[in-house]
Amino acid sequence: MEDKKVSKSVLKRLPGYLAYLKNIPENAPPHISATALANALGMGEVQVRKDLAMVSDGGRPKIGYLRESLIDDIEQFLGYDNTTDAVLIGAGKLGQALMGYGGFDEYGLNILAAFDADPKTDKTEEGKPIYNITKLAHFCRTHKVLMGIITVPAEAAQEVADQLIAGGIKAIWNFAPAHLDVPPNILVQNENMATSLAVLSVHLQAQIKEEKEVKK
Amino acid sequence: MEDKKVSKSVLKRLPGYLAYLKNIPENAPPHISATALANALGMGEVQVRKDLAMVSDGGRPKIGYLRESLIDDIEQFLGYDNTTDAVLIGAGKLGQALMGYGGFDEYGLNILAAFDADPKTDKTEEGKPIYNITKLAHFCRTHKVLMGIITVPAEAAQEVADQLIAGGIKAIWNFAPAHLDVPPNILVQNENMATSLAVLSVHLQAQIKEEKEVKK
DNA sequence: GGGGAATCGATATGCTATAATCGATACAAT
DNA sequence: ATTGTATCGATTATAGCATATCGATTCCCC
Numbered sequence: 310m311e312d313k314k315v316s317k318s319v320l321k322r323l324p325g326y327l328a329y330l331k332n333i334p335e336n337a338p339p340h341i342s343a344t345a346l347a348n349a350l351g352m353g354e355v356q357v358r359k360d361l362a363m364v365s366d367g368g369r370p371k372i373g374y375l376r377e378s379l380i381d382d383i384e385q386f387l388g389y390d391n392t393t394d395a396v397l398i399g400a401g402k403l404g405q406a407l408m409g410y411g412g413f414d415e416y417g418l419n420i421l422a423a424f425d426a427d428p429k430t431d432k433t434e435e436g437k438p439i440y441n442i443t444k445l446a447h448f449c450r451t452h453k454v455l456m457g458i459i460t461v462p463a464e465a466a467q468e469v470a471d472q473l474i475a476g477g478i479k480a481i482w483n484f485a486p487a488h489l490d491v492p493p494n495i496l497v498q499n500e501n502m503a504t505s506l507a508v509l510s511v512h513l514q515a516q517i518k519e520e521k522e523v524k525k
Numbered sequence: 526m527e528d529k530k531v532s533k534s535v536l537k538r539l540p541g542y543l544a545y546l547k548n549i550p551e552n553a554p555p556h557i558s559a560t561a562l563a564n565a566l567g568m569g570e571v572q573v574r575k576d577l578a579m580v581s582d583g584g585r586p587k588i589g590y591l592r593e594s595l596i597d598d599i600e601q602f603l604g605y606d607n608t609t610d611a612v613l614i615g616a617g618k619l620g621q622a623l624m625g626y627g628g629f630d631e632y633g634l635n636i637l638a639a640f641d642a643d644p645k646t647d648k649t650e651e652g653k654p655i656y657n658i659t660k661l662a663h664f665c666r667t668h669k670v671l672m673g674i675i676t677v678p679a680e681a682a683q684e685v686a687d688q689l690i691a692g693g694i695k696a697i698w699n700f701a702p703a704h705l706d707v708p709p710n711i712l713v714q715n716e717n718m719a720t721s722l723a724v725l726s727v728h729l730q731a732q733i734k735e736e737k738e739v740k741k
Numbered sequence: 742g743g744g745g746a747a748t749c750g751a752t753a754t755g756c757t758a759t760a761a762t763c764g765a766t767a768c769a770a771t
Numbered sequence: 772a773t774t775g776t777a778t779c780g781a782t783t784a785t786a787g788c789a790t791a792t793c794g795a796t797t798c799c800c801c
Contacts, residue, residue: 324719370748370796406622417720479732480725482597489568496728498721503540505714506632509696510604512712516695586766586778
């Protein structure tokens with residue numbers, strides 16, 4: 310079941326399954342059916358089965374999937390079993406909040422250090438070092454860091470991205486509301502709140518309009 | 526150009542156009558072509574034209590779209606021109622970071638107040654009130670709030686969502702890594718970092734593997 | 742041991758989104 | 772004025788994804 314080409318949409322659903330599976334109490338039955346998963350997460354049972362088929366080696370009819378091994382399979386597939394090192398650039402409020410969030414270990418992510426153009430202190434609350442941004446590329450190369458997390462203002466984002474790439478980074482997690490121009494082999498994952506807000510805003514407008522229609 | 530049914534994917538691209546358009550200096554030519562936009566943002570020119578056709582009343586051949594009116598059209602379509610009130614639940618690190626982010630005004634979003642199960646203080650740094658969560662539903666009803674932002678731990682998310690809905694809310698921005706069960710007319714927009722991490726993690730694994738292959 | 746129920750896996754269908762093509766339009770230059 | 776070129780807008784094709792259907796498998800109960 311490994312080495313299959315998995316579409317992004319499947320990938321984005323896998324963490325949902327994983328979280329739900331991990332939340333099931335220990336004393337519950339050791340098996341779970343795709344139907345049950347689908348109902349719990351509000352999706353089609355066929356899709357769940359298809360997704361699980363990508364990463365696991367199958368369940369058994371009338372029984373379902375073994376919870377424990379399913380969790381292992383997904384985690385292994387997502388690479389949560391071996392840690393990747395990352396650096397964070399931009400020690401503002403958002404950057405500090407991310408550094409303070411301890412839950413990343415669970416996903417195999419380890420933030421080594423933060424960088425800032427104008428560091429206020431030399432350590433975060435958690436004791437991680439904060440360096441001047443001039444040392445970014447060199448740090449990445451010497452520590453073989455593969456992932457960069459950008460939490461700087463939009464204007465500075467492209468420049469930071471360029472330096473990250475110069476440092477040999479392969480993936481960028483971009484929290485800045487800006488489009489990044491990068492070579493094709495570099496992956497940019499945009500965590501853009503503006504897009505989410507757009508979806509919400511349009512939905513609300515539609516709701517308001519609907520209410521007015523009803524009143525008429 | 527109004528009242529068209531617009532797919533979510535289009536919706537998510539619109540903020541990108543908007544941000545880029547707003548960043549163009551004042552003294553630049555007042556028109557911009559779909560081709561130029563496409564190149565700048567790294568997408569197909571056809572898609573850009575199609576997207577713009579949904580919200581604007583058209584550009585002119587050889588000239589392009591009038592920047593100013595294009596910005597207006599997009600903002601109006603996204604509802605950024607009239608503000609919507611929101612409440613935030615969970616005054617932890619992430620919640621505080623969001624409250625402190627001033628840029629939401631630009632998107633027509635106004636966070637009225639924060640709620641917490643155990644408020645440490647009664648005001649945020651910015652002077653917004655923090656209430657006990659028991660007052661949530663009542664507050665939403667009396668202030669006709671339509672949007673709730675959830676930044677509580679996963680365990681508490683569903684309960685908070687239920688109270689928001691009881692308070693008459695129509696849209697939820699969910700930062701908790703949990704699936705929310707809601708009635709069909711309520712929109713839940715999940716801002717789940719786990720999904721982004723999954724995409725990044727899998728990409729990195731593939732990269733590492735590729736490198737090993739080359740070395741062989 | 743046999744029938745029934747539940748579940749999995751695979752195949753087939755339909756839909757939506759993206760990409761490609763083509764004609765129409767409007768400005769500019771000669 | 773006429774030709775050339777850049778750009779838009781509509782139509783068509785392709786592909787990816789989600790959904791539905793069907794047969795096969797396995798367990799439980801009688």
